[in-house]
Amino acid sequence: MLKYSRQREAIKNFLANRYDHPTAETVYTEIKDEFPNISLGTVYRNLALLAEIGEIQKLSTGFGPDRFDGRPEPHYHFICNQCGCVLDLTVDGLDHINVLAGQDFDGEIEGHLTYFYGKCPNCKQEKVKFSTH
Amino acid sequence: MLKYSRQREAIKNFLANRYDHPTAETVYTEIKDEFPNISLGTVYRNLALLAEIGEIQKLSTGFGPDRFDGRPEPHYHFICNQCGCVLDLTVDGLDHINVLAGQDFDGEIEGHLTYFYGKCPNCKQEKVKFSTH
DNA sequence: CTGCATGCAAAAACTTTGCACCGCC
DNA sequence: GGCGGTGCAAAGTTTTTGCATGCAG
Numbered sequence: 001m002l003k004y005s006r007q008r009e010a011i012k013n014f015l016a017n018r019y020d021h022p023t024a025e026t027v028y029t030e031i032k033d034e035f036p037n038i039s040l041g042t043v044y045r046n047l048a049l050l051a052e053i054g055e056i057q058k059l060s061t062g063f064g065p066d067r068f069d070g071r072p073e074p075h076y077h078f079i080c081n082q083c084g085c086v087l088d089l090t091v092d093g094l095d096h097i098n099v100l101a102g103q104d105f106d107g108e109i110e111g112h113l114t115y116f117y118g119k120c121p122n123c124k125q126e127k128v129k130f131s132t133h
Numbered sequence: 134m135l136k137y138s139r140q141r142e143a144i145k146n147f148l149a150n151r152y153d154h155p156t157a158e159t160v161y162t163e164i165k166d167e168f169p170n171i172s173l174g175t176v177y178r179n180l181a182l183l184a185e186i187g188e189i190q191k192l193s194t195g196f197g198p199d200r201f202d203g204r205p206e207p208h209y210h211f212i213c214n215q216c217g218c219v220l221d222l223t224v225d226g227l228d229h230i231n232v233l234a235g236q237d238f239d240g241e242i243e244g245h246l247t248y249f250y251g252k253c254p255n256c257k258q259e260k261v262k263f264s265t266h
Numbered sequence: 267c268t269g270c271a272t273g274c275a276a277a278a279a280c281t282t283t284g285c286a287c288c289g290c291c
Numbered sequence: 292g293g294c295g296g297t298g299c300a301a302a303g304t305t306t307t308t309g310c311a312t313g314c315a316g
Contacts, residue, residue, distance in 0.1 A: 003290055003295050024281080039298045044281060046296090062193030062246075065280060076234065081243065091234045101209065101224045101249045110214065110251035113195075116234045118243035136270050136315055157306080172273045177306060179271090198305060 002053075008046045010034055015056055015070030021077075021086040023065045059086065061115065080120035089116060135186075141179045143167055148189055148203030154210070154219040156198045192219065194248065213253035222249060 014031055015022070022030070028043040047068055051058040057069040061079055067086055069077070076089040094114070102109040147164055148155070155163070161176040180201055184191040190202040194212055200219055202210070209222040227247070235242040 001291090001295075005290080005296055007297075037298065039300090041282075041299075042297055045283095048282090058195065060193050060195030062191065062199070066195070078234070078238065078240065078242070080240070087240075089234055089238060091230070091236075093233065094230060097224070097227060097230065097247070098249070100226065101211070101222055103224075105211065105222060106254040106257070107211065107213070107220075108252040108257050109211070109249050112247055112249045114230070114245055114247040116231070116242050116245045119241040121239040124239070124241050134270080134316090138271055138315080140272075170273065172275090174274075174307075175272055178308095181307095 005046075007031075007035060007038055007042055008050070011043065011046050012050060012055060012070070015068055018070060019088065021059060021067040021069050023067055025065065027068065061086065076114055076116060078116045078118065078120065080123055081117055082119055082123040082126075085120050085122075087120060138179075140164075140168060140171055140175055141183070144176065144179050145183060145188060145203070148201055151203060152221065154192060154200040154202050156200055158198065160201065192248075194219065209247055209249060211249045211251065211253065213256055214250055215252055215256040215259075218253055218255075220253060 010031055011027060014027060024040070024044050024047055027047065028038070028040045031038060031043070047056070047058070050056040051068070055072050057072065059067040059069055059077060061067060063079075063084065069088070071088065076091050076094075078087045078089045079085075080087075098109045098112060101112070143164055144160060147160060157173070157177050157180055160180065161171070161173050164171055164176070180189070180191070183189040184201070188205050190205065192200040192202055192210060194200060196212075196217065202221070204221065209224050209227075211220045211222045212218075213220075231242045231245060234245070
């Protein structure tokens, strides 16, 4: 049975109000303001738990430590090749790619996980700036 | 300048002949038959290098260590929820999802990385077997 | 010979876990 | 009070790196 804990609640709320997909380390550091005694182990344990019960999402970007997203509903993510930032991305009508993927496949496709790559709005701007020199 | 090395060549060939997307550890263990003195550091260095120059692909599945794919050309991957195996998957006509993703996005989408999840042919079979009991 | 590549081992980076104590139910 | 949660620290896992030596160009 899942028991209430102030720490877990704080972690969940913290993530719900951040849109930059922080790492466990960042969650730990920032949440220390409110809980000076909280331990990194507790942060990892709760992040894993919350991800498992679907209240947050764990993002493995393949670059650096895992990141966490406080928005539980399905959506996509964009990773900037230049600055490494991770942004939420709403893309409609992508469910059909499961069907496409299953066409020549004998197993059963149940879902997919997609990361988009490129230049974030900020870095795209930078590029324009430099190219006008 | 990139200098030839027998170790790197062996790693590349090893991956080219495997279709199970081995981890660095597996590459290391298996390639020791041919190079008893090769070190894990060399394996990691060469895997990173080969991935960077696009001769192999690094797969971060978010579960366990990274895996490596000897097929450099773009294709997709399927990860079995049940047994954890990783299979190659050819899906045509998925490039357009970059356009979809870019529709409400101010940055620039340059590509995407997609993992499909579900039951592999083997595990799907298992399920059928059990359900007939 | 010059400098990238290797082998080795230490260390870094990231995450999990054992254990005694704490606090929700 | 019972049991899941926490803090702490140790350890586990995965990957990177410093350095002396080796080998390709």
